[in-house]
Amino acid sequence: MEIIELIDGCRKWHKKAQNELYDKYAPRLFAVSLRYVADRDLARDVLQEALIKIYKNIGSFTLTDDKAFYCWMHRITVNTALNHLRKDLKNKLNTEIQNFENEISNDTYEESFSVYDEIIACIGSRALFTMVGELPDGYRTVFNLYVVEGFSHKEIAEQLDITINTSKTQLFKARKMLMSKINGIVKNNTLKEVV
Amino acid sequence: MKSPEKNFDELIKQQLSDIEIQPPAPLKKQVFGKLAMLAFFRYIKRNSLFVLLLLMISVLGIFSYNASRETGSDPKENNGYKSSSYKTDNENDNTAAQKNQDITFDEKKSDATHNENTTHNSNSNTNNNTQDLADNTTGSEKNIQPETEHSAAKTAVAPAINNSQKRHDDNLTSNLATSASGTPTEILPEYENNDHTQGNNLAINKSGTALQETSNAAASGVQEINKTTGYSPNVRTEFAISEMLTLPGLIDTENSLKVSYPPAPVNKMRQPLSWSVGMNIGHSLLQYPLTRLPENRDDDTYSYSSTLYYPSITAGIDIRAEKRHLFFEAGVQYARFTENIKSDNVLINPQNHQFYNFTGQTMNVDTGGGSYHYFWICDSVPRLLDSVWTWKIDTTYLNLYDTVNTKVYDTLHHPEWRNSYTFIELPLSVGWQYNFGKLNVGIKTGPIMSLLVGTKGFVPSGRNEQAYMNTLDSEFKKFSMGLSWHIATMVSYLINERILLECQPYYRMNLKSISTSSGYAMKNNSLGITVGVRYFF
Numbered sequence: 001m002e003i004i005e006l007i008d009g010c011r012k013w014h015k016k017a018q019n020e021l022y023d024k025y026a027p028r029l030f031a032v033s034l035r036y037v038a039d040r041d042l043a044r045d046v047l048q049e050a051l052i053k054i055y056k057n058i059g060s061f062t063l064t065d066d067k068a069f070y071c072w073m074h075r076i077t078v079n080t081a082l083n084h085l086r087k088d089l090k091n092k093l094n095t096e097i098q099n100f101e102n103e104i105s106n107d108t109y110e111e112s113f114s115v116y117d118e119i120i121a122c123i124g125s126r127a128l129f130t131m132v133g134e135l136p137d138g139y140r141t142v143f144n145l146y147v148v149e150g151f152s153h154k155e156i157a158e159q160l161d162i163t164i165n166t167s168k169t170q171l172f173k174a175r176k177m178l179m180s181k182i183n184g185i186v187k188n189n190t191l192k193e194v195v
Numbered sequence: 196m197k198s199p200e201k202n203f204d205e206l207i208k209q210q211l212s213d214i215e216i217q218p219p220a221p222l223k224k225q226v227f228g229k230l231a232m233l234a235f236f237r238y239i240k241r242n243s244l245f246v247l248l249l250l251m252i253s254v255l256g257i258f259s260y261n262a263s264r265e266t267g268s269d270p271k272e273n274n275g276y277k278s279s280s281y282k283t284d285n286e287n288d289n290t291a292a293q294k295n296q297d298i299t300f301d302e303k304k305s306d307a308t309h310n311e312n313t314t315h316n317s318n319s320n321t322n323n324n325t326q327d328l329a330d331n332t333t334g335s336e337k338n339i340q341p342e343t344e345h346s347a348a349k350t351a352v353a354p355a356i357n358n359s360q361k362r363h364d365d366n367l368t369s370n371l372a373t374s375a376s377g378t379p380t381e382i383l384p385e386y387e388n389n390d391h392t393q394g395n396n397l398a399i400n401k402s403g404t405a406l407q408e409t410s411n412a413a414a415s416g417v418q419e420i421n422k423t424t425g426y427s428p429n430v431r432t433e434f435a436i437s438e439m440l441t442l443p444g445l446i447d448t449e450n451s452l453k454v455s456y457p458p459a460p461v462n463k464m465r466q467p468l469s470w471s472v473g474m475n476i477g478h479s480l481l482q483y484p485l486t487r488l489p490e491n492r493d494d495d496t497y498s499y500s501s502t503l504y505y506p507s508i509t510a511g512i513d514i515r516a517e518k519r520h521l522f523f524e525a526g527v528q529y530a531r532f533t534e535n536i537k538s539d540n541v542l543i544n545p546q547n548h549q550f551y552n553f554t555g556q557t558m559n560v561d562t563g564g565g566s567y568h569y570f571w572i573c574d575s576v577p578r579l580l581d582s583v584w585t586w587k588i589d590t591t592y593l594n595l596y597d598t599v600n601t602k603v604y605d606t607l608h609h610p611e612w613r614n615s616y617t618f619i620e621l622p623l624s625v626g627w628q629y630n631f632g633k634l635n636v637g638i639k640t641g642p643i644m645s646l647l648v649g650t651k652g653f654v655p656s657g658r659n660e661q662a663y664m665n666t667l668d669s670e671f672k673k674f675s676m677g678l679s680w681h682i683a684t685m686v687s688y689l690i691n692e693r694i695l696l697e698c699q700p701y702y703r704m705n706l707k708s709i710s711t712s713s714g715y716a717m718k719n720n721s722l723g724i725t726v727g728v729r730y731f732f
């Protein structure tokens with residue numbers, strides 16, 4: 001079914017179109033949901049809520065471009081996940097604001113990035129996805145919003161109702177933790193296993 | 196050159212962006228279960244109009260059926276009961292009805308046996324007494340002798356009984372009537388000071404005494420009684436009852452034998468429907484935003500305010516059928532609701548709905564994302580157009596429009612425009628009113644079916660700060676149907692017997708909005724006032 005037919009069918013609440021939309025997009029959206037909400041049950045709830053919103057409001061989507069349509073659904077899923085997280089995320093994020101620059105020198109920090117080019121490519125997406133999922137809620141959320149969605153710290157601060165410094169700190173911590181996880185894999189020679 | 200951090204981020208992003216994970220199988224069932232429920236409620240919502248219409252038709256049917264049943268009652272009933280004790284207040288309606296029923300019941304009894312009952316002064320029931328009176332009068336033909344005897348005896352005891360009951364008009368009727376068929380009875384002085392009804396009873400007595408079987412024809416004012424002579428007892432009883440019941444209050448003081456018939460008091464139970472036609476004009480005083488954007492649009496952050504604008508009027512004509520305090524109203528009205536919309540965020544220019552070829556292009560990238568800007572040379576001045584809707588996802592920019600010959604709009608930072616919706620509406624209402632002399636107050640409520648016949652204005656669409664405008668005409672289909680419910684209080688003043696001036700503050704709330712396939716909706720919740728004039732046929 002063409003994307004135009006699919007959207008049109010969903011607008012008219014045709015079950016076949018709704019079914020096809022689910023089959024086509026639910027796996028990708030579930031991955032998005034899991035990226036923000038580590039808990040699988042909660043991620044399932046997020047996806048369910050997001051899908052209901054999508055089906056209900058698909059009438060308001062006027063374009064027929066596949067990418068735009070996915071972007072729209074992606075955005076709804078991210079916002080729904082953030083709504084779930086937002087309740088207690090602020091407390092978690094504001095509790096520890098430390099200057100991590102003191103703990104690790106900038107040189108070491110920057111040098112360390114250059115090592116990971118090939119490693120990350122070898123690790124593969126699944127393993128990386130798991131690693132990101134293992135990050136604490138605050139780190140993971142800011143990391144996802146900044147790195148994957150491309151939001152600025154200002155936007156993240158506005159969305160999560162936190163300060164810009166908190167956002168920066170969380171990102172710094174997230175990167176550091178992710179690096180240490182990757183280091184751990186390399187050191188333990190478990191890269192092959194992971195891959 | 197990219198910093199190592201950026202490079203690291205991009206590597207991770209590339210890895211994470213296209214992952215697919217199969218959701219748990221039960222999720223699909225849950226989602227579609229919820230969707231089925233939503234579809235059901237959607238169905239109910241869509242058909243609520245018809246359900247309400249059906250309900251209104253049923254109410255109207257019951258109302259008109261009851262009305263026709265009461266106005267079309269048989270002539271016998273209409274001629275018969277004209278109780279002087281009937282008062283204009285509602286509370287007496289039940290009494291009147293009760294009396295009517297009792298009379299009918301008593302008619303079934305035989306005359307002869309009832310002659311014996313004429314001595315039963317202890318009756319507290321009005322109708323039994325009336326029955327006695329009637330039987331005695333009309334039954335004189337058959338039982339004249341025994342009746343006389345009875346009556347003589349009764350006359351003797353009457354004062355004693357009447358002493359105890361002299362304020363009981365009905366019992367007096369009984370006593371006096373009993374003596375009527377006998378010898379002329381002298382009216383006791385104590386009766387003379389009794390109330391109005393007592394005088395009436397006296398008249399009955401007099402006429403009764405004057406009416407010997409042979410001289411009935413000469414008696415004035417009681418011809419109807421005389422005519423009954425040849426009728427069956429039951430028929431005669433009926434006439435007699437009607438005549439007796441007509442008499443109270445109708446005696447000419449100068450000639451007690453002459454019964455004067457003033458206009459019969461109107462029995463409101465049988466009052467026909469009163470029809471009137473009204474014309475009214477109204478205006479909203481408070482109005483909630485008319486144009487509603489789709490719900491749950493998480494990706495859009497519109498910020499605009501709507502205020503009531505002029506005109507937001509209704510003007511119509513209606514027909515009212517009223518009966519006592521209740522009334523039913525149906526009409527047709529023209530309605531036009533207008534709102535003024537202001538926004539700080541939406542960048543639009545609804546005036547330039549044209550197609551242009553772009554003469555320049557640039558891309559602006561900032562921390563908030565990126566957007567394409569196109570230049571358009573107008574009067575030798577390059578003007579900036581926001582024509583391409585860009586979407587920032589995963590740090591790449593996706594064009595959602597064809598950039599050639601697309602619709603373009605000027606950038607307006609503080610747009611303001613007016614939306615108006617024109618309807619032909621069918622208001623139906625039932626109401627209750629109470630009159631204080633010339634002043635009536637009441638309340639009415641009912642549905643208003645609205646048929647959209649025209650729109651004017653725009654509706655914003657798209658992203659924050661990059662919105663474009665659709666005309667309302669392109670969004671809303673003509674002749675879409677909406678449903679509202681209104682409740683109004685009424686104050687009206689009768690300036691003469693046929694013309695009434697009305698003033699009605701009202702509140703109308705939206706039941707079924709007029710929505711578009713894009714998710715926009717028009718809802719009208721408003722508070723207003725109408726003034727009008729009503730003419731009674």
